[in-house]
Amino acid sequence: MKKSLLIFGILICNLIFAQKVKVLNFGTFHMAYTPDAHSYKFDAKDQKNINETYEIAKMIAKFKPTIICIEKVPNETYKLNNDYSNFLKNKDYKTFYGGEIALIAYQVGKIAGVNKLYAIDEQEISYYNFNIGNQLKNQVDSLSEKKFNAEIFKEFDEIEKLSTLQKLKRINTKKYLDQNININADNLTYVSTKGNFEGADEASVFYHRNLRIFSNLNQIPVTKDDRIFIIMGAAHTAFLNEFMKRSPKYELVDVKKYLK
Template sequence: MKRISVICGFLMTMCLSAQKIEVLNFATFHMGKTPDAAKVSFDPKSEKSQKEVFEIAKLLAEFKPTIICVELLPGENEKIKNDYQNFLKDKNFKTAYEGEVSLLAYQIAKIANVKKIYGIDEQETGQYNYRLGYQLKNQVDSVTYKSFIPTFIGKLKNQENLSVKEKLIDYNKESTLQDLITANADILTHVSTANNFEGADEAAKYYRRNLRMYSNLNQIPLTDKDKVLIISGATHAAFFSEFLKRSPKYQAVNVFDYLK
């Protein structure tokens, strides 16, 4: 009996040590100025828009995150910390960060009493040419890229009359996330001249940026008691979704358990 107890204790210890950190990976459109090629119509100063986003914040706060990650550079973490503290102290404080950081991340953090907000963005990859398929001459395949992109953009335009919540629900669907990886990276592998890799090399830049962003997440000090909420542009969230599926450290949480 003693030996069985020891084995059971060992197995229990192993299970506890293997407990994964829960991560809620939330895809959003940029709610402020953005250099992204695809932009969503949204007025961050509109009272109606602010109310809609606050309703989303209340839903996501139910996850009870201990840490929130946003699409800002890690070098700004101290600035984010001070900015958030001033936001908490003064309801009229004008935050340094517009868009989803102040409208969504700060509001969730306030509701859920989150102490730490980290930037995980990366911008050193170099200029990324989304439009190479329209610019490169003498392509081996001049059809696939040019037929896919207008169809994809058309799907985004169909969202214009949706509410903020409806747009975010659509952004977080698996089918949308997969389309975003294709549109922002994989479709470029069809763009090349004979025996060259112009499009693939552009796509690799975007893969590299997202891998580095994921590496920034992995450099944040976490324990198995932490619950992490990532708020990022939908294409980044699409890549994170793929990385999280294979992670030995994290357990992805279903967004639609909260985005109801």
């Protein structure tokens, strides 16, 4: 009896794992205003940039998503989808949402025939002070975070010279995404006064936000036939990759397969 139950359990697990939902988890830089610690210069009204992002949207649309998730909070869902619906109906409509949402997410949705977008960001938790390393007095180690971050920012500055497509290719590499976890969270663990955890506590706020983003994603009803396209700032992409790599529900699809 016990053996039969064990075999049945294994079969059920194999069935679940065989039906993972495919996800194209796409990291981007923000193509509109952002309060982030680092940003790339980008003119969303420049026709060359509009043309290039449209070509990128066509590449991504080959993934054939049925669900698209973006970096807005869920309480904006109605406004977002009203804006998106007007975009689909009228080619001359001026969208309320700009940046990568209008330039890439909307275009991918239109090409792929997706009628609804999902907002999965989370910003209702306490304030996240990523600049605490420059503010805290009497630190045990006042140099490590600054040194490690400077090395990362130096590489980010080199990416500034690339085209939009080349930027996005670099952003969606494991090295770049890992650096985003470092610079937004892990490097803060070097920031503290004796016996305290000021930097680690700030890093935990950012981890908390991304766990909630993942929870928002998990609340979307899906079937095994759905294909999810997520477009968010690279730091969120990096965290979601880590969560989904271990998930029994999702199968990450390599972004390089679509960014040609």
